[in-house]
Amino acid sequence: MTGEAIVVDNVSRVFGGLKAVDGASLKLARGETVAIVGPNGAGKSTLIQLISGVDRADSGTIHVDGVRTDHLPPDRIARLGVGRSFQTSRVFPALTVWDSVLVGVQAGLIETRSGRLIDPVTESAGALLGLPFWRRRVAAQEAAAEAALKLFGDRLWPRRDQPALGLSYANRRRLEIARLLAAEPRYLLLDEPSAGMNPTETEELTHLILDLRRTHPDMGILVIEHKLSMVRRIADRVVVLNQGRVLIEDKPDHALDHPEVVEAYLGRARSGANFQDAHHG
Numbered sequence: 001m002t003g004e005a006i007v008v009d010n011v012s013r014v015f016g017g018l019k020a021v022d023g024a025s026l027k028l029a030r031g032e033t034v035a036i037v038g039p040n041g042a043g044k045s046t047l048i049q050l051i052s053g054v055d056r057a058d059s060g061t062i063h064v065d066g067v068r069t070d071h072l073p074p075d076r077i078a079r080l081g082v083g084r085s086f087q088t089s090r091v092f093p094a095l096t097v098w099d100s101v102l103v104g105v106q107a108g109l110i111e112t113r114s115g116r117l118i119d120p121v122t123e124s125a126g127a128l129l130g131l132p133f134w135r136r137r138v139a140a141q142e143a144a145a146e147a148a149l150k151l152f153g154d155r156l157w158p159r160r161d162q163p164a165l166g167l168s169y170a171n172r173r174r175l176e177i178a179r180l181l182a183a184e185p186r187y188l189l190l191d192e193p194s195a196g197m198n199p200t201e202t203e204e205l206t207h208l209i210l211d212l213r214r215t216h217p218d219m220g221i222l223v224i225e226h227k228l229s230m231v232r233r234i235a236d237r238v239v240v241l242n243q244g245r246v247l248i249e250d251k252p253d254h255a256l257d258h259p260e261v262v263e264a265y266l267g268r269a270r271s272g273a274n275f276q277d278a279h280h281g
């Protein structure tokens with residue numbers, strides 16, 4: 001289980017009698033974009049909860065860059081370079097757009113590359129006395145925050161002094177991604193980033209992810225997405241989950257056009273379950 005990747009091996013999570021994730025395995029290497037698709041209730045979000053440490057697997061193992069993480073708390077996994085967004089956008093409403101992203105940058109700097117925590121005494125002294133190392137760090141943090149906000153064109157940067165609470169829904173979702181990117185994650189886990197976005201906003205998000213693939217070639221992106229037309233454009237590989245199991249894992253067109261996958265979605269449609277706009281993809 002070594003190498004630069006997130007490796008999920010034979011992981012299960014049971015809620016009561018329900019196997020939400022049932023022996024699922026997948027790999028996300030740095031530099032690749034993998035989409036997880038599947039009907040509602042397939043276990044997609046649970047899988048991201050397990051990878052990010054918000055929830056614990058009942059069995060199986062998860063490694064991040066060779067470090068076993070399935071027993072680690074979420075903050076420790078975040079410090080290994082795993083940034084994740086939630087299905088419903090989570091921004092700090094009392095902070096401005098700018099401060100929200102600075103928080104993200106600082107989250108990324110809590111642990112040094114060597115894995116050592118920054119000494120709080122040295123840190124406080126640097127801040128109080130305005131020491132050069134501290135001023136250099138602040139300048140670097142501000143540059144990272146500016147770069148993250150400017151990834152979204154004129155959507156966030158001109159609004160940097162506004163409270164995050166006042167942003168439109170789509171902008172709040174963008175801000176959440178900007179905050180994650182500001183921490184310079186090695187892996188970005190996005191849980192339905194286009195949920196609630198209209199077609200124009202979804203198109204912008206698609207371009208953003210395609211841009212990220214160019215600007216962050218070493219970052220691995222794992223995205224849960226119901227909009228299959230977007231999945232076809234952004235993903236190198238697609239993992240189809242159904243009832244907690246990996247039904248198929250393949251290149252987007254092969255995976256999404258596979259008869260069993262079409263059936264998994266259409267079966268839900270016939271039974272009247274809401275599978276959002278996956279069938280429009």
Ligand SMILES: Nc1ncnc2c1ncn2[C@@H]1O[C@H](COP(=O)(O)OP(=O)(O)OP(=O)(O)O)[C@@H](O)[C@H]1O
Pocket residue numbers: 015018019020038039040041042043044045046047
């Ligand atoms: N904390 C929990 N307690 C009990 N059951 C849960 C919990 N979290 C998820 N589940 C159940 O586990 C199953 C998988 O849920 P999950 O949210 O992972 O599916 P999903 O594929 O992300 O669905 P959606 O596309 O609707 O978001 C569902 O039946 C869900 O009701």
